[in-house]
Amino acid sequence: MRIGLINAYSTLNLGDAAIYSAFRKLLPGADLVGCVQDERPDSTLGVTFLPERPRNCEAYISVGGDIFNNSREWFVTKAFLMNLAELRHSPRHTFLFGQSIPRSCHGMSFYLLQRYFKRLAAVCVRDAESHQRLCAAGVPARLSYDIAFVLESSPLAETTARQSLERLAIDPAQAAVLSVRGFDSMYGHDNDAFVTRMAELSLQLSGAGLRPLILIQSGAYGSDNDLEVAAAIQARAPGTAILNPFVDHPAVPSWQLAMALFALVDIVIAVRFHTAVLSLAAGRVPYHLHYSNKGRDLCRRLDLPGCDLASLDPPSALPAILATRGRLFAHEPVREQVRRDFQWCLDQLPGST
Numbered sequence: 001m002r003i004g005l006i007n008a009y010s011t012l013n014l015g016d017a018a019i020y021s022a023f024r025k026l027l028p029g030a031d032l033v034g035c036v037q038d039e040r041p042d043s044t045l046g047v048t049f050l051p052e053r054p055r056n057c058e059a060y061i062s063v064g065g066d067i068f069n070n071s072r073e074w075f076v077t078k079a080f081l082m083n084l085a086e087l088r089h090s091p092r093h094t095f096l097f098g099q100s101i102p103r104s105c106h107g108m109s110f111y112l113l114q115r116y117f118k119r120l121a122a123v124c125v126r127d128a129e130s131h132q133r134l135c136a137a138g139v140p141a142r143l144s145y146d147i148a149f150v151l152e153s154s155p156l157a158e159t160t161a162r163q164s165l166e167r168l169a170i171d172p173a174q175a176a177v178l179s180v181r182g183f184d185s186m187y188g189h190d191n192d193a194f195v196t197r198m199a200e201l202s203l204q205l206s207g208a209g210l211r212p213l214i215l216i217q218s219g220a221y222g223s224d225n226d227l228e229v230a231a232a233i234q235a236r237a238p239g240t241a242i243l244n245p246f247v248d249h250p251a252v253p254s255w256q257l258a259m260a261l262f263a264l265v266d267i268v269i270a271v272r273f274h275t276a277v278l279s280l281a282a283g284r285v286p287y288h289l290h291y292s293n294k295g296r297d298l299c300r301r302l303d304l305p306g307c308d309l310a311s312l313d314p315p316s317a318l319p320a321i322l323a324t325r326g327r328l329f330a331h332e333p334v335r336e337q338v339r340r341d342f343q344w345c346l347d348q349l350p351g352s353t
Contacts, residue, residue: 001029001030001031001058001061001062002031002033002056002058003023003027003030003031003032003033003057003059003060003061003272004029004034004051004053004054004055004056004057004059004060004061005020005023005032005033005034005047005054005060005061005063005258006034006054006060006061006062006063006087006089006094006169007062007063007064007083007086008034008036008064009033009036009037009064009218009220010036010037010038010039010221010224011036011042011045011049012038012042012218012219012220012221012246013218013219013220013224013275013321014217014218014245014246014254014255014258014271014274014278015217015255015273015277015278016036016064016252017042017045017219017253017255017275018148018151018255018274018277018278019063019146019148020032020034020045020046020047020063021045021046021047021151021253021255021256022147022148022149022150022151023047023061023063023147024045024046024047025046025151025340026147026150026342027266028153031048032047032048033047033048033049033050033054033057034047034048034049034050034063035051035052035054036048036049037220037221040116042253042254044251044253045124045251045253047115052276053086054336055089057090057093058093059093059094059095059349060086060089060090060093060094060095060188061094061095061096061097061338062086062087062094062095062096062097062099063097063098063099063249064083068207076108076109076112080105080109084112084113084116087116087117087120088116088119089119091116091119091120091121091195092119092120092121092337092350093114093119093121093349093350094121095118095120095121095122095123095124095345095346095348096117096122096123096124096125097124097144097147097341097342098124098125098126098144098145098146098147098290098338099124099126099130099272100125100126100130100132100293100294101113101125101130101133101294102293103292106204109132110137114134114138114139115139116209117141117189118138118139121345121348121349121350122142122345122348122349123139123140123141123142123345124142124143124144124341124342124344124345125141125142125143125144126143126144126145126146126147126294126297127143127294127297127298128143128297128300128301129293129296129297130293130294131143132201134168138232142341142345144337144341144342145277145298145301145334145337145338146273146274146277146294146339147334147338147342148255148274148277148278148281149277149280149281149331149338150280150281150335150338151255151256151259151281151332152194152257152259152281153256153259153263153282154252154258154260156251156252156258156263156276157230157252157253157256157257157259158260160251160252160257160260161185161257161260161261161264162264164243164257164261165213165261165264165265168213168241168243168291170211170213170241171211172265172266173225173265173266174209174211174215175210175211175213175264175265175266175267176205176210176212176265176266176267176269177213177214177215177261177262177265177266177267177268177275177282178198178201178202178212178213178214178215178268178269178271179214179215179217179226179267179269179270179271179272179275180194180198180214180217180230180233180271180304181217181218181223181224181226181228181229181272182222182224182226182228182231182274183223183226183291184222185233187283188270189291189309189310191229192218194229194309195229195232195233195236196236197312197314198229198271199232199233199236199237199240200237200239200241200314200315201269201312201317201318202233202236202237202239202312203237203239203314204235204314204315204318205318206239206240208314208318208322209216210267211239211241212237212239212240212241212313213228213240213242213243213265214226214233214234214240214241214242214243215243215245215261215275216230216242216243216244216245216246216352217241217258217272217274217275218272219244220244220327227244230242232248243261245257245258248277255274255278258275258278258284259278259279259281262275262278262279262282262284262286263282263283263284265284265340266325266326267287267321267322267324267325267348268284268285268286268287268324269286269287269289269321270286270287270288270289270306271289271291271309273290273292273295273333276288276290276295276298276304277298280302280304280329280331280334281331281335282331283326283328283329283330283331284327284328284329285304285305285324285327285329286304286324287304287305287306287320287321287324288304288305288306289306289307289308289309289312290306290307290308290309291308291310294317299325302329305320305321305323305324
């Protein structure tokens with residue numbers, strides 16, 4: 001069966017890379033095809049990436065995380081309309097799984113979105129706010145979790161993660177892994193203030209005898225590239241190390257190396273959503289500094305420690321962060337729910353029963 005992953009974004013964001021690999025895991029016998037912006041997409045993810053958007057497939061799955069962001073809130077952008085158009089190609093053979101509806105999608109853009117969603121075979125989102133908005137608009141949506149919860153690490157990734165820490169002269173028991181990101185109008189946070197807070201947090205962690213390590217979760221485009229922000233934090237907190245899985249370890253999928261790293265260390269501080277998801281999938285409870293509805297929802301539904309990024313005060317947050325040290329998470333119930341919800345979506349496609 002040929003299945004097209006539509007509204008895909010990039011393999012240079014390990015959260016998106018994890019999503020693509022998760023679909024491969026749940027569809028082991030399918031011919032999965034997609035199209036991303038990358039000049040040379042990651043070939044380790046189990047998806048054949050085409051130069052054009054997938055066509056002539058028996059089914060389509062809309063897979064981008066926050067792909068329905070409408071960056072100019074009071075208008076309807078060309079990028080938004082292009083993503084929306086992908087849903088129009090074969091709606092009865094298309095379902096949406098594991099996405100969120102950003103708050104920037106409102107007014108006319110949300111009106112158009114819900115009209116298109118009503119034509120699809122199934123809609124399953126990953127956060128309660130998106131679910132509530134869609135249901136209120138008359139979309140028969142289902143609520144689940146992010147699809148990356150089904151993923152697991154590998155022995156090669158575990159060996160590579162340990163070697164990475166050795167190369168940086170970091171004891172796993174003393175490591176505090178952080179994710180970061182740049183901010184633009186999509187999320188409304190002040191980038192300079194973020195760098196200042198995260199540098200102060202790194203200094204606080206160093207003062208507590210830990211080694212802060214920034215994991216580059218994205219080397220993609222625009223503000224969705226962690227390299228500049230990570231370098232700025234390191235400049236203000238020189239004891240901070242940086243690990244880039246896209247450059248240093250091309251043989252291991254970026255998301256898999258991240259999961260192995262999270263399982264190896266005792267403290268994970270997640271700014272990015274998929275740092276939290278993959279840490280939980282690896283059995284480690286993170287401290288989540290959430291900045292959008294998807295992160296807030298994850299903390300609320302799974303009772304995770306954390307706070308809104310805008311309210312972060314590093315000295316005050318440090319005791320709660322240290323209290324997560326070595327705390328484990330039983331991920332199997334969430335993993336099984338994602339599997340059930342995904343199978344339900346498959347069952348809604350024509351001819352599936």
